[in-house]
Amino acid sequence: MLGGRLGTGLHVATGAQPRGGGEPVRRMTEEAAVFCRPEGDLRVDDVTPEDTLVAQGAPVARLREHPDIALVAPMAGRVARVVLRPGRRLAEIVLFREAGGDRHRHDVGGSAATEAGVRRLMQSAGLWPRLQRRPFGRLPPSDERPAAIVAMAADTRPMAPDPRMALRGREEDLARGLSALAGLTDGPVLLCQQAGPSLVENGLADGRVMIVTTGPRHPQGLAGLRIHDLCPAGIDAPVWEVHAEDAADLGALLVTGLLPETRLVSVAGAAMNETLLLRCQPGADMRGLSHGHVRPGPHVLMAGSPLDGREARWLGPRERQVTVNPQARAASRHWFQSALTRSSTQVPVIPTAALEQSVGGAFPAAAMIRALASGDDETAMKLGVLSLLEDDLALTDYVIGGAPRLSTLLRRMLDRIETEYAA
Amino acid sequence: MMRGLWDRETVALFLLLALMPLALTWLWFGGTQAALQLVLALVVSGLWHMIFMLARAQPPSFAGAITALAVAMLAPEDLGLIRLILGISFGTVMGELVFGGWGRNVVNPATVTLAFLGFGFPTAPWPDFVLPVAWGAIPAAAIGAVTGVMSARLLTGAGLVTLLAMALGADLDRVLPAAGIVLVLLVADPVASASTALGRWLNGALYAALVVMFTLEWQGAAPLQAAVSAALLASLAAPVLDEAAIALWLARRKGRHGRT
Structure with missing residues (x-):
């Protein structure tokens, strides 16, 4: 259908294009980490003690539930700091880079x-x-x-x-x-x-x-x-x-x-002098990646795109994008303005063409939002909510101005479905 | 976090912007009488929004102005102040505010007002529009469709069915101006119309089909009365059309993947 061709996708303008044809530059940061987000739950064993030299790719910890799964050092270096939360839950294992370090050779043996x-x-x-x-x-x-x-x-x-x-x-x-x-x-x-x-x-x-x-x-x-x-x-x-x-x-x-050793990562955003294309290690220190290219003034570092990024220090195992934005100052609001704009219940979403395009016409957006907002798990599952994660609704959140935050509602619903149906 | 544009109030403002060509030509030809009626509708509707803000912390919306404009333009004439205030209050409160404000309502509050006034005071004559006002509906629909606050599918669906009826020989010249104005003011409201792609096509087509049917079969109905009644029925049917469209989508998906 013609509508399907026309009605999908948006252009979001967010900053400068990379300069000079954008050939990536190799830049290994001095610090890198293996970490787990606070909301994650990763219990680990066999953690390499602090001040040990490790080779790139060598295991630094193993998961307690699945001892076969190892977390490996993103670069050759020295284990600088191991932070575990109660119950041996991983917070972070920080490494300092050692120049001329080794690379760990895994046993392939016809595997x-x-x-x-x-x-x-x-x-x-x-x-x-x-x-x-x-x-x-x-x-x-x-x-x-x-x-x-x-x-x-x-x-x-x-x-x-x-x-x-x-x-x-x-x-x-x-x-x-x-x-x-x-x-x-x-x-x-x-x-x-x-x-x-x-x-x-x-x-x-x-x-x-x-x-x-x-x-x-x-x-x-x-x-x-x-x-x-x-x-x-x-x-x-x-x-x-x-x-x-x-x-x-x-x-x-x-x-x-x-x-x-490396992956392609872009460092961009409104607080950057120029957009960088870098090849760096996984778990890289985002401060090190953006250093020297940030505009003066306070800024926030986010792992992910401007739409779905979250404030962090380290780049995650699957993330390939750093966004550096100026820090927004919290504006003080007059009580009358708050009365005019903020409500006891969340403001509804109006189904417009922008909303439809923000999900690429993949599913009936208004029906999905209604199911998310009302916590109707069954309808949402019928509409295909199980294929989605927070990132997929980040554009919709951006388009509708972030109220209500659909990615939060989605995570809440997925957690509920996980405990109710998949136990 | 970055924020986009399309929150509720922006949509309401774009809708207002889209309706401007229509509203301004109407005010131009209507003169003082029209302006006074609009001010009255704005004041009453705004008052109820304020009351609900203070009593229930429900933020007021610019959509109240759209309701006021639609009521001022389409309300039956010679009702007198009290009845008009009563009608607007009923439509605004029972049609929109008790549901939690614009965006949660089922039927457009202006449609509720007009149905209330039309059925409650059947002797009051319905207004007629001079042709230039009706032409104003075309840029309104165009702005609405381009900014995406009105569904292009709905507008096209209505247009196609009208053309089909005229090609089959139905005499619609008398009702077309009123039907066009009601289409952009009441039927194309993104909240009260269908929200799925197929549902919107059907919603527009249903409205036009009802207008055609009322024109041909409803003896003695004013053009505007036929159009408003068609708008009421079409917006009441919108959830069913959505349900049907989603059921069809789910069935197709099940056929393709074996699961949903």
């Missing part, structure tokens, strides 16, 4: 051939945390077979680095990684890329690796909306999501036994 081998290698080499499982957006259990795996080689979030650039010259690694991932599922492995030459040959692994072309506008390149469209996640049908660069890392790891 590419078998499913168990690929699983073991991904878990021991620290690639497992780069998977995201839908529904609920957590780490997949170590022995789960998903209904499908979606590899994202498209990212339409404002100022996101181009995955095509990240994958330049790594097509073989990517193909090998995707073929290996195909062994972990009975369903398809879908590579979402934007229009242009195919990144890998269509139909690898007996035709189970398939290329899907996505549109160029936000939110067409969001994993959640693609999964919602192509292979909806359900409680009994989990879908894994992985960035194509991480799939290529798996491909490289399978051949060399070395975990690739």
Whole structure:
């Protein structure tokens, strides 16, 4: 339908384009961390003690529930600080970089051939945390077979680095990684890329690796909306999501036994003098990444895009974008203005064309918002809420001005569904 | 966090902006009488919004001005002050504010007011519009559709059915101006109309079909009366149309994926 063609996606203007053709520069920060967000719940064992020298890719901790899954050092360095919350829940393990440090070589030993081998290698080499499982957006259990795996080689979030650039010259690694991932599922492995030459040959692994072309506008390149469209996640049908660069890392790891050191990251935002494209380690210190390019004055560092970013110090295992924004001063409001604009209940959302486009026409937006706001889990599940995570509604939150915050409502609903249905 | 544009009040302001061509031509041709009626409607509607703000912490909305404009333009004539105030109060309170304000209402409050006045005082004559005012509905629809606050699907759906009826030989010349004005003022309200893509097509088509039916079959009805009645029924049917559209979407999805 014509409406489907016209009615999807928005352009969000958020800052300067990268200068000089945007060739990425390699910049390793002096500090990096393996960490867990406060709302996450990661119990760890075998934590490397402070002041130990570790090689890049060497395990620094293991998960208590799944001892096969290791968290690895993002760079060669010295363990500077280990912070654990009560119950051995991981807060952060901070490393200081040591120049000329080693790289840990993982035992590959023909593991590419078998499913168990690929699983073991991904878990021991620290690639497992780069998977995201839908529904609920957590780490997949170590022995789960998903209904499908979606590899994202498209990212339409404002100022996101181009995955095509990240994958330049790594097509073989990517193909090998995707073929290996195909062994972990009975369903398809879908590579979402934007229009242009195919990144890998269509139909690898007996035709189970398939290329899907996505549109160029936000939110067409969001994993959640693609999964919602192509292979909806359900409680009994989990879908894994992985960035194509991480799939290529798996491909490289399978051949060399070395975990690739860097990833492509963009540092952008209204408080930056220029947009940077960097190759840095996972878990990099965002202060180090933006240092020297920030405009004077107070600013906030966010991991993620201007739409879905959250304030943080370290870049997460799946994040490839740093947003630096000027710090907004809390304006004091007159009581009469508050009376005019703030209500005891939340202001309703008016279904306009902007709302429809902010979800890319993927589902009936007004009905979904009504279900989210009223806590109607069953209707929301019918409409496909299990394929979505907070990031997928970030654009909608932006469009409707952030009241009510749909991503908060969505997280609350997903948590509720998880305890009620999936226990 | 960055904030976008399309919160409730922005939508209301864009709707007001879209209706400006219509409102200004109407004021131009209506003179003092029209202006006074508009001021009255604005004052009464604004008063109720203030009362609900103070009593229930319900923020007032610019949508109250849209309601006032629609009522001032479309209300039956020669009602007298008391009845008009009664009608506007009933529509604003029972049609919108008791549900929690604009955005939570089921039917457009102006539609409720007009239905109340029309059925309550059936002897009062319905106003007629000079042709230039009716032409004002076209830029209004265009601005509304381009800014996205009115559904282009709904407007097109209504237009297509009207064209089809005229092609089949229905004589609609008499009712078209009133039907067009009611379409942009009452039917295209994003809250009271359907919210799914298919639902909006059906919503617009249903409104036009009802207008055609009333014109041909309802003896002695004023054009505006037929249009307002059609708007009331179409907006009451909007949730059903949405339900149907979603059920169809779910069935298609189930066929494709084997699950929803």
